[in-house]
Amino acid sequence: MKHHFITVEGNIGAGKTTLTQLLAQKLNARTTLEAFADNPFLSKFYENPNQYAFPLELFFMAERYKQLKEICHTKELFQPVTISDYLFTKCLLFAKVNLPEEEFRLYQKLFDIMHHQLVFPDILIYLHAPVQKLQQNIKKRNRPYEQSIPDEYLFNIQETYTSYIKQHHIKTIFIDASNADFIGNKAHLNVVLDALEKDFEAGQHYFTLP
Numbered sequence: 001m002k003h004h005f006i007t008v009e010g011n012i013g014a015g016k017t018t019l020t021q022l023l024a025q026k027l028n029a030r031t032t033l034e035a036f037a038d039n040p041f042l043s044k045f046y047e048n049p050n051q052y053a054f055p056l057e058l059f060f061m062a063e064r065y066k067q068l069k070e071i072c073h074t075k076e077l078f079q080p081v082t083i084s085d086y087l088f089t090k091c092l093l094f095a096k097v098n099l100p101e102e103e104f105r106l107y108q109k110l111f112d113i114m115h116h117q118l119v120f121p122d123i124l125i126y127l128h129a130p131v132q133k134l135q136q137n138i139k140k141r142n143r144p145y146e147q148s149i150p151d152e153y154l155f156n157i158q159e160t161y162t163s164y165i166k167q168h169h170i171k172t173i174f175i176d177a178s179n180a181d182f183i184g185n186k187a188h189l190n191v192v193l194d195a196l197e198k199d200f201e202a203g204q205h206y207f208t209l210p
Contacts, residue, residue, distance in 0.1 A: 003122040003196060005071070006083045009090065010127030010177070011158050012149065013137035019127065019182050020085040022189055023196075029081035032067050039063070043145035045098075053098040057107060061091040065114045088118055093160045097153075123200065124170050125192060127177040128162070131155055165204060174204045185209075 006029075008020045017033060024031045036042065041056040068088055092115075095107045129137075131154045138146050165172055173195045182189045188209045195207055 004081055005119060005121045006123055007087045007121035008085050008125045009087050011134055011154055013134040014127040014129050014177060015180055016085040020083050022182055024083050026193060027081050029083045032084040034086045035063060046145045054103050057095045057098060064088055064091060068118045071119060088115060093164055097156050097160055124172045126172050126174050129177040133178055169202045171200050171202045172204045174206045176208045180209055
């Protein structure tokens with residue numbers, strides 16, 4: 001495997017963690033998985049976004065930083081492969097959607113201090129699915145606090161992700177996950193595995209699942 005640090009990203013309900021775990025099994029890689037359930041502000045945020053957005057995003061950023069910082073200090077950074085189900089920049093992207101301007105500027109200052117201390121992934125796998133598919137996945141996994149997420153919120157997150165990737169010319173495997181079934185359809189997982197073996201320049205490289 002030519003990539004030593006791989007990140008899987010996508011909107012809420014896109015299947016990031018599922019794909020990360022399946023790839024880790026195939027590549028004998030270790031995983032760094034977001035501990036979203038540990039955030040005490042998550043359910044409160046969905047009930048009252050204006051009140052809890054800032055502590056929610058601060059908690060997520062601190063936890064993500066702690067996890068990814070450990071990768072930087074681990075002697076086995078490049079052996080074995082490490083696969084994460086989030087990009088640290090996710091902090092800034094969600095904060096941009098969730099926070100008012102003054103709070104976002106403060107948050108960005110903290111983000112900039114932390115971001116430069118972390119290792120950036122060799123390649124990003126981005127799962128793109130329409131909002132309708134995301135809502136289906138969200139209902140299927142049945143986390144109570146997610147069941148009333150508006151379509152508009154998911155659309156805003158989607159737009160923020162894709163805009164960031166395009167602007168920063170990140171080396172990205174862009175997967176159309178409209179019909180993704182990585183567990184039930186081996187061909188879908190093989191598309192991603194085959195893509196990881198290719199030599200890519202920076203930028204987006206699009207793949208459609210059979």
